[in-house]
Amino acid sequence: MTAIRERTVLFADLRGSTGLYESLGNAEASGLVTQTVSQVSEAVLESGGHLIKTLGDGLMAAFETPRDGVRAAQRMQEMLERTVQRARRLNNPAMLALRLQVALARGEVVELNGDCFGDAVNVAARLIDHAGDGEILITDEVLAGLHHASKGRFRSLDRISVRGRIEPVHVYRMDAAPSVNADAAATQFGEPMRSVDPDGMRLIWHDLDRVFDIGAMPIVLGRSVQATYCITDARVSRSHARIDWQGSSFELTDLSYNGTYVRFGDSGELLSLKRGSCTLHGSGVIGLGGLPGDEQSPTVRFEVLHFADTEPQAFGGPRSRR
Numbered sequence: 390m391t392a393i394r395e396r397t398v399l400f401a402d403l404r405g406s407t408g409l410y411e412s413l414g415n416a417e418a419s420g421l422v423t424q425t426v427s428q429v430s431e432a433v434l435e436s437g438g439h440l441i442k443t444l445g446d447g448l449m450a451a452f453e454t455p456r457d458g459v460r461a462a463q464r465m466q467e468m469l470e471r472t473v474q475r476a477r478r479l480n481n482p483a484m485l486a487l488r489l490q491v492a493l494a495r496g497e498v499v500e501l502n503g504d505c506f507g508d509a510v511n512v513a514a515r516l517i518d519h520a521g522d523g524e525i526l527i528t529d530e531v532l533a534g535l536h537h538a539s540k541g542r543f544r545s546l547d548r549i550s551v552r553g554r555i556e557p558v559h560v561y562r563m564d565a566a567p568s569v570n571a572d573a574a575a576t577q578f579g580e581p582m583r584s585v586d587p588d589g590m591r592l593i594w595h596d597l598d599r600v601f602d603i604g605a606m607p608i609v610l611g612r613s614v615q616a617t618y619c620i621t622d623a624r625v626s627r628s629h630a631r632i633d634w635q636g637s638s639f640e641l642t643d644l645s646y647n648g649t650y651v652r653f654g655d656s657g658e659l660l661s662l663k664r665g666s667c668t669l670h671g672s673g674v675i676g677l678g679g680l681p682g683d684e685q686s687p688t689v690r691f692e693v694l695h696f697a698d699t700e701p702q703a704f705g706g707p708r709s710r711r
Contacts (some may be wrong), residue, residue, distance in 0.1 A: 390501075391499060391500070391501050392499075392500045392501075393439060393497060393498070393499055394497070394498060395495070395496070395497055395498075395518075396451045396452065396453065396495070396496075396498045396500075396505065397451065397452040397453070397454065397455045397457070397493055397494070397495045397509075397531055397534070398449070398450075398451050398452075398458075398493065398494055398495070398496075398498065398505060398509045398510050398512075398513045399438070399449070399450045399451070399458050399461060399462060399491065399492070399493045399513065400445060400448070400449050400491070400492050400513045400514050400516075400517045400580070401429065401447050401448050401450075401462070401465055401489055401490065401491045401517075402424060402444075402489070402490045402491075402517050402520075403429075403447055403469075403487060403488075403489055404446075404487070404488045404489070404490060404522055405486035405487045405488050406418065406422050406446055406563075406663070407646070408483055408486065409421055409422065409484070409487075409529065412483045415480060419445070420486070422446055423443075423512060424444065425441075425469070425472060425665060426443055426447065426448055426469070428468055428469075428472065428621050429448070429465040429468045429489065430448050430449070430467055431451075431468070432461045432462075432464035432465045433448075433450040435461070435464060436452065436457045436458070436460045436461035436464060437452065437453070437457050437591075437705050438450045438451060438452040438453075438457055438458065438461055439451050439452070441503070447517075447707055448541075449505075449510075449513075449514075449519070450497065451498070451500075451657040454534060455493070455495055455527075455530075455531040455532070455533070455534030455535055456534065456536070456539070457526065458493045458495075458536055459493065459525070459539065459563075460529065460641075461474070461511065462491040462493060462525045462563075463490060463515060463525070463563075465693075466489055466491070466523060466525065467490055467623070469487060469488070469489045470543060472484065472487065472625070473485055473487055477683075483691040484678060487555040488522030488523050488664060489522070489523065490517050490520035490521070490523075491511050491517070491520065491524070491525045491526070492514075492516035492525075492526045492527070493513055493515060493516040493526070493527045493528070493531050493657065494506050494507055494508075494509040494510075494512040494513040494516060494521075494526070494527075494528045494530065494531065495530035495531045495534065495557075496512075496530060497509070498508035498510060501566065504604075505584065508554075509530075509687065511553060511554065512551060512554065512669070513528075515552045515554075516528070516549075516551055516554060516558065516560065518551075518552075518628045518644070519542055519551075519560070519609065519625060519628050519631065519644065520630075520644070521631070521642045521643065521644055521664055521666070522664035522665075522686055523563070523664075523700060524532065524562055525563040526560055526561070526562055526563075526604060527543065527560070527561050527563070528545075528558055528559065528560060528561075529558075529559040529560075531561075532561050537538060538657075542563055542564055543561040543562065543563055544561060544562050544563075544564050544635075545560075545561055546560045546561065546562055546606075546607045546631075546633055546652070547559065547560070547564070547605060547606055547607060548560070549609065549694050549704045550609075550615045550616075550617070552565065552613065552615055557593055570707070572607055587639065587693045587694060587695055588602060588603065588694055588695055589601055589602040589603065589689060589693075590608065590632060590639055590692070590693060590694065590695040591691065591692040591694055592610075592618055592690070592691055593616075594620055594687060594688070594689045595690065595692070597618070597619075597620075599618060600694065600703065601617075602707045603634050605617070606632065606633055606634040607631050607633045607634070608631065608632040608633070609626050609628055609630075609631050609633070610625075610629050610630045610675075610677065610689065611625060611626055611628040611629045611630070611644075612625040612626060612627050612629070613627040613628060616628065618678035618689075620636065620677065620687050620689070622630055622677075622687045624647070624677070624678045624679070624686060624687065624692065625645075625677050625678060625687055626644065626645040626646060626647070626678070628644050628645075629643075629644060629649065629677050629678070630642060630643050630644055630645065630649045630662075630675070631644055632669065635636060635668075638669070639660065639668065639669040639670075639693060640666050640667070640668055640669070641666060641667055641668075641669050641675065642662070642665070642666040642678040642693050643662035643663065643664050643666070645676075647678035647679070648661060648663050648664075648678065648679075649662045649675060649676065649677060649678075650662065650664065650675070650676035650679070650680050650681055651667055651669070651673060651674070651675055651676075651681075652673050652674050652676075652681050653670070653671055653672075653673040654671060654672065654673055659680065659681070669691060669693055670693055671692075671693060672690070672692040672693065673690075674688050674689065674690050674692060675688065675689045675690075676688050676689070
């Protein structure tokens with residue numbers, strides 16, 4: 390039977406399972422992944438949703454209201470965190486890398502034989518490519534259906550182009566408490582000293598020299614032709630990393646399988662972002678999938694700009710403005 394209804398569609402993807410297969414073998418790892426996905430899927434029923442299907446390392450679900458969908462997403466993250474903490478207590482290092490990405494979209498869907506089809510399904514499925522580990526991303530339509538207090542937990546990432554859709558999608562990310570890694574990074578590199586907030590970001594990879602102002606955020610660096618800053622190299626993920634404006638600074642988040650690396654200045658200490666984030670300040674280089682300067686990995690030079698200052702001279706060459 391076919392029905393057309395307004396639904397909130399959720400996609401969740403379990404990351405970090407590659408290490409399980411390498412350390413435990415296919416059979417045991419497959420069983421653990423299936424068990425973990427089954428455990429987090431219980432959040433769907435707890436929140437009044439309908440589990441549409443499991444997808445190997447992930448799942449798809451539908452909910453009547455945005456509140457139910459967001460509640461399920463939060464519950465999934467809590468369940469996985471408990472699983473990881475239990476693995477830590479049991480000294481099971483292979484499970485420690487497991488993280489969950491969640492994306493939700495809302496709109497009219499066609500329900501047919503237990504499955505769902507429609508624009509909201511496509512948007513949620515592709516939006517998950519832009520999510521970092523432990524992140525929950527939602528669209529404007531989902532945000533509109535939340536209580537005022539809940540809306541305050543989400544930060545706008547502005548409009549993001551998603552594959553297969555002409556119009557960009559306004560995306561929001563649920564704020565979370567700062568992670569231990571993020572605190573360590575802040576301690577290691579110190580807080581950038583700025584008398585004036587930055588105005589833009591300059592990125593250079595070979596001849597691709599672009600300047601983005603704050604209104605152009607977020608910037609998605611990746612191999613996809615729909616990425617904001619497209620790097621046509623097979624070693625780069627389709628959506629490899631993302632630069633967000635966080636009100637007074639630029640934040641770089643790794644979205645890839647192979648990692649993102651940052652070096653500040655000419656000879657600063659190297660920061661490894663394994664699905665983590667850091668604040669970009671001054672100038673430096675970003676290695677996508679490998680160490681900056683490694684001939685096997687694309688290296689993007691960056692500079693945080695203050696347009697009121699003297700024209701930057703660090704990299705030389707012409708500038709282009711988006």
